[in-house]
Amino acid sequence: GRRDWRGRSSGQVLDLLEEYSLQAAEKMRTEGILFTDDCFTRDAERSIGILEGLEHRGLDLRLFVSARITDLLGSPRLVDALSDARPFSVAIGIECGYDAGLDKLRKGFGVQQVVDCLSALKDRGISQNACLSFMIGLPFETYEQITETLAFSAYCMDRFDCTIGVAWWLPMPSQLWDDLSEYGIVSREELFHLPHFERNREQFHHYHANLSRLEIEKIMKLHQLYYSMGLNLIEVRTVPVNRPKRIAADAVA
DSSP states (O other), X not given: OGGXXXXXXXXXXXXXXXXXXXXXXXXXXXXXXXOOSSOGGGSHHHHHHHHHHHHHTTOOXXXXXXXXXXXXXXXXXXXXXXXXXXXXXXXXXXXXXXXXXXXXXXXXXXXXXXXXXXXXXXXXXXXXGEEEEEEEOOTTOOHHHHHHHHHHHHHHHHHXXXXXXXXXXXXXXXXXXXXXXXXXXXXXXXXXXXXXXGGOHHHHHHHTTTSOHHHHHHHHHHHHHHHHHTOOEEOOTTSOOOOOXXXXXXXXX
């Protein structure tokens, strides 16, 4: 299970990366490594060992890792190690742009902690390497709360020059799925047998029943506004929307 996950030691990981680096030079055209750990920063000492070991062994690899806000805030040494690392990207799941939603999801941090963390990354010149993910349309959310998330994500992009991804919530097996009845939504297990259920208009409206169709249209129009500012809002295909071409640093707080 997820709670039983254990990672290889930093030394073992470095040995594998060294072996991969040799093979990549001979057989592949990539120098990137995606860490699929439960969360790369979960064990700060292990992560620091890997990051410092890459430098000591002269391994010139681009890293793609995941991180938690609480892990980065709890270990300035880890942030220092990231700033000394080779080119990298760090994915950080934020989800909501308001404290009530973060509490509901039991994230263990608030909006101010997100700002503090990104400030620490910016101070070390690496906030532009951060990729923040947000969700909208969670079962408990109101239209007003969704606009809060969009505004906060735009603020993070503008102030810290990080990459932003905002996606509609999709019903997947999770605690939220188990609690759907609390929000007046009936779960449909047959959903997962439908081809491309994530694009099904009827299913989308069923699982976002707390939002009116007018509110959804307003959200998509708001998407167009943020699109013009460079915010990468990944939409469920209920309303045709052009995908943004790039992330711009021009946004409103």
